[in-house]
Amino acid sequence: MPEILGTTLVDAGAPAVAGALLDTAPLVEAARAAGVELRAGKLLVEGGRVTGTRGPVLLKLTVTRADLTGVTLSGRGLSLTTDLVRTGGGTLVVDRVEWTAPGGPLGRVFDVVLGRALALRLLEARSERLVRRAGELAGARVVVGAAITRGGRLLVQQRAFPADAEGRWELPGGRVDPGEDDRAALTRECREELGADVVVGDPVGPDVPLKPDLLLRVHTAELTPDSPEPTAIEHRALRWIAPTDLDALDWLPADRALIPALRALLT
Numbered sequence: 001m002p003e004i005l006g007t008t009l010v011d012a013g014a015p016a017v018a019g020a021l022l023d024t025a026p027l028v029e030a031a032r033a034a035g036v037e038l039r040a041g042k043l044l045v046e047g048g049r050v051t052g053t054r055g056p057v058l059l060k061l062t063v064t065r066a067d068l069t070g071v072t073l074s075g076r077g078l079s080l081t082t083d084l085v086r087t088g089g090g091t092l093v094v095d096r097v098e099w100t101a102p103g104g105p106l107g108r109v110f111d112v113v114l115g116r117a118l119a120l121r122l123l124e125a126r127s128e129r130l131v132r133r134a135g136e137l138a139g140a141r142v143v144v145g146a147a148i149t150r151g152g153r154l155l156v157q158q159r160a161f162p163a164d165a166e167g168r169w170e171l172p173g174g175r176v177d178p179g180e181d182d183r184a185a186l187t188r189e190c191r192e193e194l195g196a197d198v199v200v201g202d203p204v205g206p207d208v209p210l211k212p213d214l215l216l217r218v219h220t221a222e223l224t225p226d227s228p229e230p231t232a233i234e235h236r237a238l239r240w241i242a243p244t245d246l247d248a249l250d251w252l253p254a255d256r257a258l259i260p261a262l263r264a265l266l267t
Ligand SMILES: Nc1nc2c([nH]c(=O)n2[C@H]2C[C@H](O)[C@@H](COP(=O)(O)OP(=O)(O)OP(=O)(O)O)O2)c(=O)[nH]1
Pocket: 143, 144, 145, 169, 170, 171, 172, 173, 174, 175, 176, 210, 216, 252, 253, 254, 255
């Protein structure tokens, strides 16, 4: 199977680079620069589909991995694997494009002249845009979310407003105010939204892009031993869900990108 490898060192932490990788815009723009029209949702999430056309050729890819370790897109005869390696000097992005060369002498010419040139153009254009997006995310404003766990279950809350989010589920949290850090903001938001006291732990999963200059960052959290029981103060309902409920829940779109990290936390 022919393959092309590429590496880029990005001067940002793995959560920001993983978040930039989840954003489909840099990939779609890079593919367009290489002559491929891609269609995908705003974020690459596990199980999601990416389709593309180059002239008469139709590409159908499935996202088989999208987490803090990188992203894999796989289809019949084509895969794009991106692994992230943390280094002292930033995050190393290791890309691998693999494809099946068409058979026969003409196929081999196509492979050498077109296939390789296309894969190289795609990787070069993507790495430029990825560096830019990771830089943007590293300086973006932050919405913090709390992955509060108890007895192997995760606390989720159902939004009561605005209209486009009403009825959908999310993690407790909110915007980090100027002068606040993530932990202080989460402690404050959990008190305001749940009437509960939490101990905030480490960040989990990628920094998920919400807007060009806004991202969602989730931290692990636990109720303090003497915390009141959480109640839905601003939300419609609360639930403690099992790992098997994660996929079927009607999440806000960005939260779906965190399912692999939340599953790992619960199992
Ligand atoms: N808290 C929270 N917000 C999320 C999640 N997923 C997600 O897309 N968001 C979005 C929804 C909102 O656009 C934004 C945060 O909104 P919010 O209403 O919780 O923030 P806030 O308490 O600071 O309120 P406001 O200043 O926006 O009025 O982040 C999530 O899991 N938890």
